[in-house]
């Protein structure tokens with residue numbers, strides 16, 4: 001059983017942000033291992049869950065598969081394959097948050113399991129399941145060690161879940177490869193690696209390079225005792241490709257969605273102004289070979 005997280009949500013402490021709840025006092029740049037990253041990020045997403053859904057819930061939709069702030073919907077993009085063929089597919093949603101994507105897939109006839117590290121995020125998934133009447137099994141787990149049997153899914157996917165928050169992204173690729181059946185598909189959206197160079201500012205300050213693209217030292221927010229309260233891990237584009245290939249997967253496409261004309265919604269550091277100049281999202285479309293054994 002994963003450790004039970006305390007109720008750090010702002011609803012339990014109205015008006016208090018995740019940073020204040022967790023006692024964040026600053027940012028450090030230093031190595032952080034898998035266990036420390038998971039501990040910090042579980043508490044952070046628990047504390048931020050209500051704010052996240054207050055801010056983004058409407059855009060995410062309760063039963064909708066939104067890949068990214070650029071507005072790409074699976075209903076239009078078909079990155080998981082022909083929608084007519086989703087019926088009966090066993091799908092794993094990684095880092096599901098409120099599992100809106102998983103519920104949309106369930107309405108297409110897929111058999112979905114959704115998992116997340118954070119009980120606070122999964123609580124939103126449970127509430128939305130009740131509200132919409134679309135239920136998918138929810139599991140609390142970390143993405144570096146999946147509690148699922150080999151070959152148990154046809155498709156795995158995530159819109160911004162888990163990948164940027166784990167110390168060992170290569171382990172996530174290996175685990176997903178393991179739980180996919182031969183011929184299965186893995187599609188994941190992450191913040192575009194280029195974004196690492198810039199501050200998280202949707203305005204002009206977010207156009208100024210503040211650090212090296214090649215600096216993989218984690219971004220770590222810390223409390224007064226130096227304990228991590230939030231961790232983000234950067235990988236370059238070639239790191240991502242290498243992790244995918246090393247897991248025995250085939251990279252079929254990388255989608256860099258462009259900011260659509262007329263789209264005005266801002267989302268964190270995503271904005272029309274930055275979107276016109278910089279890629280914000282990278283979506284990696286992978287498959288597991290039909291034959292052969294994994295490395």
Ligand SMILES: C[S@@+](CC[C@H](N)C(=O)[O-])C[C@H]1O[C@@H](n2cnc3c(N)ncnc32)[C@H](O)[C@@H]1O
Nearest residue numbers: 045095096097117118121142143159161162165
């Ligand atoms: C930006 S949110 C995205 C949530 C959801 N996919 C969406 O589209 O709203 C990132 C999610 O990744 C989850 N997460 C972070 N680290 C994780 C890990 N190691 N394993 C599984 N989930 C993780 C967080 O709890 C959070 O729900």
